[in-house]
Amino acid sequence: MNPYILRVQNLTVTTGRRAHKVLRDVSFDLSPGEVHGLVGESGAGKSTIIKVVLGILPRAMKMASGHVEFEGRDLLRLPSAQLRALLGTEIALIPQDPLTALNPGRRIDAQLTDGLRLQRGLSWHDAEAKALALLDEVHIRDPKRVMRCYPHELSGGMRQRVLIAAAFALDPKLVVADEPTTALDVTVQKQILRLIRGMQERHKTAVIFVTHDLGVVAQICDTTTVLYMGKVMEQGPTDRLLSSPGHPYTTALIAANPRYDQPEMGLEPIPGAIIDALRAEIAAADQAEPRHG
Amino acid sequence: MAEASTTVEVRGETMSLGARLLSDRKVVVAGGFILFLVILAIFAPLIAPMDPLAQDLLSAELPPHGFASADPQFFLGTDDLGRDVLSRLIFGARIALTVAFVAASLAAVLGTILGLAAGWYGRWVDVVVSRFVDIWMAFPAVLLSILLVAILGSGLLSVIAAIVVIDWTRFCRVVRAETMAQAHMDYVTAARTIGFKRSVILFREILPNVVPVLIALLTLEMGIAVIVEAILSFVGLSVSSDTPTWGGMIAQGRQIAHEAWWVLTAPLVALCATVIAFNQLGDGLTRALDPVLRR
Numbered sequence: 001m002n003p004y005i006l007r008v009q010n011l012t013v014t015t016g017r018r019a020h021k022v023l024r025d026v027s028f029d030l031s032p033g034e035v036h037g038l039v040g041e042s043g044a045g046k047s048t049i050i051k052v053v054l055g056i057l058p059r060a061m062k063m064a065s066g067h068v069e070f071e072g073r074d075l076l077r078l079p080s081a082q083l084r085a086l087l088g089t090e091i092a093l094i095p096q097d098p099l100t101a102l103n104p105g106r107r108i109d110a111q112l113t114d115g116l117r118l119q120r121g122l123s124w125h126d127a128e129a130k131a132l133a134l135l136d137e138v139h140i141r142d143p144k145r146v147m148r149c150y151p152h153e154l155s156g157g158m159r160q161r162v163l164i165a166a167a168f169a170l171d172p173k174l175v176v177a178d179e180p181t182t183a184l185d186v187t188v189q190k191q192i193l194r195l196i197r198g199m200q201e202r203h204k205t206a207v208i209f210v211t212h213d214l215g216v217v218a219q220i221c222d223t224t225t226v227l228y229m230g231k232v233m234e235q236g237p238t239d240r241l242l243s244s245p246g247h248p249y250t251t252a253l254i255a256a257n258p259r260y261d262q263p264e265m266g267l268e269p270i271p272g273a274i275i276d277a278l279r280a281e282i283a284a285a286d287q288a289e290p291r292h293g
Numbered sequence: 294m295a296e297a298s299t300t301v302e303v304r305g306e307t308m309s310l311g312a313r314l315l316s317d318r319k320v321v322v323a324g325g326f327i328l329f330l331v332i333l334a335i336f337a338p339l340i341a342p343m344d345p346l347a348q349d350l351l352s353a354e355l356p357p358h359g360f361a362s363a364d365p366q367f368f369l370g371t372d373d374l375g376r377d378v379l380s381r382l383i384f385g386a387r388i389a390l391t392v393a394f395v396a397a398s399l400a401a402v403l404g405t406i407l408g409l410a411a412g413w414y415g416r417w418v419d420v421v422v423s424r425f426v427d428i429w430m431a432f433p434a435v436l437l438s439i440l441l442v443a444i445l446g447s448g449l450l451s452v453i454a455a456i457v458v459i460d461w462t463r464f465c466r467v468v469r470a471e472t473m474a475q476a477h478m479d480y481v482t483a484a485r486t487i488g489f490k491r492s493v494i495l496f497r498e499i500l501p502n503v504v505p506v507l508i509a510l511l512t513l514e515m516g517i518a519v520i521v522e523a524i525l526s527f528v529g530l531s532v533s534s535d536t537p538t539w540g541g542m543i544a545q546g547r548q549i550a551h552e553a554w555w556v557l558t559a560p561l562v563a564l565c566a567t568v569i570a571f572n573q574l575g576d577g578l579t580r581a582l583d584p585v586l587r588r
Contacts, residue, residue, distance in 0.1 A: 054486050087488035101479040105501040114497075115487045163483075 006030040011066035023230040035207040037221030045230035046210045050176045088115045092167040094177040098159035102151035109147040134165040157188035176208045319577030323570040334386040341380035345537045349375035354553040372556045381537040388538045392522040393515040396456035404464025412472025426462045442530040475499045505582035509575045516571030
């Protein structure tokens with residue numbers, strides 16, 4: 001029996017005519033109920049990984065090599081009808097920007113019950129009852145009223161709660177969270193993090209958590225992968241990784257995090273020497289192997 | 294987790310669509326005027342004071358009410374054949390509105406289907422549709438419509454067909470652009486990750502967000518259709534001359550403009566007022582229906 005719910009192996013993704021590499025040989029495994037963080041700067045390839053997992057890689061990007069296995073099934077070679085059946089039911093997404101991830105022209109009740117009606121075949125009435133319970137579970141007060149609202153009538157935090165409810169609606173085995181707190185203000189961020197963690201524990205869901213914030217990783221992730229330029233820098237249990245980082249980039253990333261308790265330390269950029277060394281190393285590796293495509 | 298339970302502030306009160314429409318002055322005034330026209334058109338035989346075709350050469354070219362030598366029987370005066378201008382105006386509204394509603398709606402349906410397909414499926418569908426629209430729009434619209442009616446023969450159906458054949462491109466372009474804009478929104482990606490089919494996403498997620506633009510454009514197009522119909526009947530290519538039309542009245546009034554200016558003025562005013570009303574209604578509907586501009 002496969003101990004992992006998701007295995008990503010040697011994933012390489014390229015873009016453009018010159019096959020510029022967006023991901024370089026990325027691998028990680030996810031056990032059921034595990035929360036795995038993908039950390040890195042902008043352009044590190046975090047979002048590309050989840051696009052591959054969700055099967056929504058843009059046409060401009062190409063899978064050069066690699067496997068993605070979900071419960072032993074090869075996601076990348078699954079017929080589209082089977083992949084659609086899997087999405088929403090077994091794999092769900094919590095999107096980054098709650099302001100645009102809800103359809104502005106449809107009420108919350110319609111959007112929240114989409115998956116329940118389409119994938120589970122529930123009647124409108126049953127789906128609505130389930131949706132009300134879900135809104136209650138994500139601590140939305142007066143869920144009946146919220147159900148009748150259009151997205152623009154809700155605050156950002158509220159919308160993110162609705163999206164979390166939608167993601168957990170069908171009890172998926174894997175939830176992919178794409179920087180779910182980035183678009184929110186700091187006071188709401190913490191509540192949302194706690195909410196995701198709580199939902200994850202109750203539903204025993206595995207989560208891939210994409211973020212650029214190590215503080216968020218420390219709070220929520222069991223294991224973490226640090227990425228730079230599409231390459232895995234370091235991966236392992238989060239507490240080990242944060243307390244005794246094994247890679248200079250990880251050390252620099254931790255040092256770059258602002259410390260509220262010690263403002264006199266100031267803001268520490270990642271040292272240029274480390275970046276230069278990494279870039280040279282990655283460029284050399286790219287040169288060494290034959291180009292794809 | 295008690296502290297995680299936040300107070301829910303639902304922003305503002307949700308206004309129903311009807312209430313939002315009624316609170317917009319443009320919608321009320323322009324919509325009211327068009328509703329008034331529709332009633333006039335439907336009940337024209339009951340409302341019109343005279344038979345619009347009845348000639349009375351003894352009372353030809355009588356001025357409108359309030360002028361010297363006016364006959365109170367003819368409120369807006371008579372034309373050179375002694376026909377009642379007001380009654381002809383009311384009956385003329387029938388043709389104008391029929392063409393406006395039918396032609397604009399059919400053009401909208403045709404253009405929307407092609408625009409949605411081009412904007413959503415992209416690739417060769419988009420290339421074929423877009424190039425076709427480009428070529429189509431290169432023809433001068435009025436000349437093309439005159440040519441079409443000349444080929445199809447005059448009559449109400451030909452006028453409607455001509456407007457549909459020419460003006461679907463307008464809808465196609467706008468709907469295509471709007472569909473492409475919506476397709477890049479996160480909610481479409483979110484719908485894909487629920488496992489919706491592409492066609493389901495198009496009709497459930499994207500179409501509702503295209504509808505506000507579509508309705509506004511449809512209203513504008515109705516105004517345009519009224520003008521095109523007037524042009525075609527002005528040059529005598531619309532319905533037969535025994536049916537009163539505004540364009541026909543303008544053509545007729547032009548010849549006697551110096552002796553009886555009212556025969557020309559009355560249909561011009563009616564035409565302008567109708568087109569302005571459609572434009573203003575479209576403007577008001579855009580604001581009232583747009584979910585992003587909504588408060």
